[in-house]
Amino acid sequence: MIGEQFLQLPGPTPVPDRVMRAMSKAMVNHRGPEFKQILEEVVEGIKKTYQTKQNVLIYPASGTGALEAAVVNFISPGDRVLAISIGVFGDRFAKIAAEFGAEVEKLDFEWGTAADPQIIRKKLHQDKNKEIKAVLITHNETSTGAFNDIKTIRKEIMDHPALFIVDAVSSLAALDLQMDEWALDVVVSGSQKAFMIPPGLSFLAFNERALEIHKKNSNRKYYWDVTAGLQYLEKGQNPYTPAISLYYGLQESLNMMLGEGLDNIIARHKRYRDIVRAGIKEMGLDLLAADDVASTALTSVVAPKDIGANKIRKYLQEEFNIVLAGGQQKLNDIIFRVGHLGYVRDLDLLSVLAALEIALIKLGYKLELGSGVKAAQRFLLDKSE
């Protein structure tokens, strides 16, 4: 088929040409002055996206690597941990903590909904002896397209000393997240979502409170040890060989992002959410997440039962080269997910809606051709007035 894959996934996301070109530069010595300059620049840039002045380390790993780094550096075996889950990624964070010896208590909320701040508050309030050492939570749940109100939840439990550890892999630079203002202790993110670079880097940000707890941490670690990471960062280096090409890409993508401005980026993602939701609603399909908890990074659509989500995805890929994500685990074939984070344009989403209408009609769904696209166009027109 002509042209590149039309990647509308919640990661990996499309990579701008500028970033691709930046990544084709020759290698430099990762212990030399050129790399030091790049490392210092990208760490400063990442801090701006996190809205933090705290520590940031970069790992050559996908997001899960930095989730594991968060666990082994800040949670010791035997620590009681409250793991809040609203989907697959919340479950994963809980599993990693359990694997490294934490006594994990899961607090599950129905998939497609967000965590209830009052229930979390009550849970921590019941912990009179302050035995819970950490709270794990996902900001944007990529498996469902619902997001947690991190700011409110954090505020509700400020009187409890547990470390507040956030998986922001698919939310940073797509949803507003203010690490310092909201008093988040540890925040994890990754490269292949809103940062517009290929998979392979993840970021671990942590404040001084977390660092003090790290100093007494007894978990096993070597590659992920933040003590080593911080020591080398002072010299402008990584403890081990970094993924140099990805740093070139990150340097370029951060230039783009900071040039556009965080507020503009967040607003742009809100617009994507609204375009897609306007179109889908008009087609008469259900959305998994309600409006007030709907992610600006992706949208989960419930497929017509008699067709199934995977047939729709297959049709879109074969006929239009459009790649949407499927449902994970119990949501397989129930939903499909439209990613709209990072390097995306309004036009891309209009195209997805137009092609989706054709797919639905072809597969037997009753729909007035153009109705969803029209609703999205109407939304954009009204917004520009």
Ligand SMILES: *Cc1c(COP(=O)(O)O)cnc(C)c1O
């Ligand atoms: C993508 C993602 C991850 C990390 O997954 P990797 O495949 O390891 O990059 C973790 N949490 C969330 C919420 C994600 O969206």
